[in-house]
Amino acid sequence: MGIEDKSIIVNLGEVRVSKDPKETLTCLGIGSCIAICMYDMERGLCGMAHVVLPESNGSGASTKYADVAVPQLIHDMRHRGGHISRLTAKIAGGAQMATVGGGGDIGNKNSIAVTENLAQNGIKIVSSDVGGHRGRSVTMPVAQCGKVFVKTIGEQPREL
């Protein structure tokens, strides 16, 4: 990033969309969560959702849930000029950080829920980095619309 570039942190359960080439959408230190990175290259439009849980089960409209975050992200992308036929997604996260304890592999459940919800809305996933047991940071520079970078502890960022 250049000196004037701005990192937009997408916190737990948030959805952010940007067309500003000085901005970089960022999910930092995600474990079982999923960063959904969506873009419309023709419009130079990028969006990111930080999904925490797979299903809302009617418990509210929070975008921390995959089944709420996906439609919201699509809505926000279209509202900013994105066209549904051009929207494309890359996803990262869904790690199983703890191998002890109940609750099952929430990271895997998140991955499945995000993949299914994107498919149901006709959005193609062109690249993904999910699962494993390591935390990730995910960045999406708007100036390089379509490019997504994933970083783990002790490693250089790699393009997704």
Added chain:
Amino acid sequence: MGSKTLEQVELSDWTKLVTKGTVNAASGLSRMLGREVKITCFNLRKIMASEAFDLFGGPETLVVGIYVSIAEGADGHILLVYPPKIAYGLVDMAMDNPDDTTTEIGEDEESALAEIGNIVGSFFLNSMADDTGIRFQPTPPQVLQDMAGAILNIALTDIMQYADDLFVMDTTFETEDKKISGLFLVLPSGNFLDIMTKHADEYGKVSWE
């Protein structure tokens, strides 16, 4: 009726419960190490889940976490989180090493930290079992070195099904000649709080003293 949130359980009762649990955990650690260990808890506070990472210098900061899940009796999480250098100090304390001996977390160091998690988790839960008559069973401890956000994710995904905020408190592990400061997070799930509230309702105030 949905599960309780921590806000609905009296904060003062929760503070007493956690304090009593950590005093019991300190007695377990003292036995393990063969010398007196004091655990001091202070500054219990409510924070937004999304702000929890700031406690560690941000979600991308490398930390060492000792994680114990509550497997039986109720759902919940116990998490001890330290910057690496502080975790090394804890290892030195556990292994009775001279200061600054530990410089990385290998197999032996991981085992020492896991044992601390085991003792703290078991004695903490035993204390709560004494008060409630309910047997809480901890899982084996897991030691993790990773981004703070990713480690906290373990508990937050569970907690965030019920609430968007959580309670944390600072802790200090202290022996005669060493003092190790870190964060001790006891993150109760909804059904854990239901049990605690039900117990208080049925039997009067829990005698935390």
